[in-house]
Amino acid sequence: MPIICLEGASAVGKTTTSKTLAEQYGAYIVEEVHFLFEQPKLEPHEITQWLLERQLDRWRIAREKLQSHDLVVLDGDHFKMWYDWIYGEDKAAFQTSYSFFKKEIMNSHFGFPDKYFVLYINQEELTTRKVNDTTRSRRNFEKHLKLIDPQKEYFKALNNFRPNYVEFIEAKSVEQNIQIILDSVSNLSSTNRDSLELFENVMEWFCRNEIDES
Numbered sequence: 562m563p564i565i566c567l568e569g570a571s572a573v574g575k576t577t578t579s580k581t582l583a584e585q586y587g588a589y590i591v592e593e594v595h596f597l598f599e600q601p602k603l604e605p606h607e608i609t610q611w612l613l614e615r616q617l618d619r620w621r622i623a624r625e626k627l628q629s630h631d632l633v634v635l636d637g638d639h640f641k642m643w644y645d646w647i648y649g650e651d652k653a654a655f656q657t658s659y660s661f662f663k664k665e666i667m668n669s670h671f672g673f674p675d676k677y678f679v680l681y682i683n684q685e686e687l688t689t690r691k692v693n694d695t696t697r698s699r700r701n702f703e704k705h706l707k708l709i710d711p712q713k714e715y716f717k718a719l720n721n722f723r724p725n726y727v728e729f730i731e732a733k734s735v736e737q738n739i740q741i742i743l744d745s746v747s748n749l750s751s752t753n754r755d756s757l758e759l760f761e762n763v764m765e766w767f768c769r770n771e772i773d774e775s
Contacts, residue, residue: 563749564623565742566635568716569680569732571705572691578680578738579636586743588632591623591639609654613661616641620671632746635674643715646767647708659764663757672754678742679716680732681709711772718770722762 567575582588591597594615603611616639623633640662645655665671682690684706713729720727730741753759 562627562631562633563675563746564627564633564635564754565746565749566638566674566677567680568638568677568712570682570687570709570712572687573680573682574690574732574735574738575680576636578732578735578742579634581735581739582632582634582742585739586632587630588634589623589626589630591619591626591633591635593637594619609651609657610661613658617665617671623674638677640673642763642767643712644708646715647711647772649772663760666755666757666760669755673756673759675749675754676745677716677719677727678738678745679713679727679729680738681713681729682732684709714770715766718766719763722759722766 567579569575579588579590583590594612597619598615600608600611619635619639623635623639626633642655642658642662645651645658649655662671687706716727716729728741728745730738732738
């Protein structure tokens with residue numbers, strides 16, 4: 562019974578694919594933080610810690626739901642240090658995240674999914690999908706276009722650390738996404754989810770590959 566994670570750019574089809582897996586195949590979907598939790602009024606320095614704790618909650622939910630579901634899907638990564646790495650706006654927040662995740666992994670309270678599926682499509686099609694989706698505002702859509710290439714580099718690196726751990730899917734249709742995912746998870750065995758070695762490899766990679774803002 563695997564835990565998988567769907568990632569990719571805004572409007573690429575993560576949530577639609579996740580919902581279809583739930584409706585047609587009984588998967589349990591762990592939604593993103595802003596859908597699961599209402600953020601209280603916080604001071605700026607408190608927001609990072611609150612978000613980290615909510616990602617920990619998402620992982621806890623995923624593990625609990627494995628007891629009653631054959632497939633659990635994280636709609637969006639719960640280990641989003643790549644986001645801070647890409648935008649690099651707050652070095653202190655990045656260090657806080659590192660310390661938080663390392664402690665929780667060492668205590669077996671946090672871990673990595675059994676496999677990542679990264680959906681992608683060309684930017685023109687992304688923009689078309691965004692315009693046609695009237696159910697969500699996607700206020701940060703333009704900002705998130707910036708993360709596409711570096712995010713792909715991160716997940717390629719993750720694949721190098723753990724071969725075949727990340728599968729890239731050209732998201733031409735939800736039906737095709739579903740078929741590729743189901744074919745892949747049918748032979749998927751549980752991985753070392755609380756791998757401190759994988760975590761440290763990722764952190765070293767972040768340090769060696771700083772984003773050029775020029």
